[in-house]
Amino acid sequence: MQLYQLDYLVSPEVSEEEAKDFGNKIKSLIEKKGGSIIKTEALIKQVLAYEIKKFNEAFLTSLSFSLEPEKLGSIEEELKTGKNILRYLLFKKKIVRIKPKRRKPINFVKEVKTLETKPKKKVELKEIEKKLEEILGE
Secondary structure: OEEEEEEEEEOOOOOHHHHHHHHHHHHHHHHHOOOEEEEEOOOEEEEEEEEEOOEEEEEEEEEEEEEOHHHHHHHHHHHHHOOOEEEEEEEEOOOOOOOOOOOOOOOOOOOOOOOOOOOOOOOOHHHHHHHHHHHHOO
């Protein structure tokens, strides 16, 4: 069985009850063909972004179901011959399995080495003055 999603627009000329009845007809057709309904979205009246068959709004609904691929043709025929269907989109959904991320092992430092520093030799003021005279050429 494959997982499918069907989104379709029903003409606003029909009542909301008739649009729901058409959705129930599609659901029963899927179940008759041996499929199973997974998820159904509620029917909503939607303002369209552009005109479709001279309509600015339509009823929109979505349906997720599983069905054998060879039995899908009869459902598409029902959608094509439906008088009040403005548009439909039927597509196969992929099942995505998310793999857990592997964490990198943490390397613990077993031995801490301390750096030994040599004490600095103090420079006297007379030595600094000699160096300055050499540099300045006096």
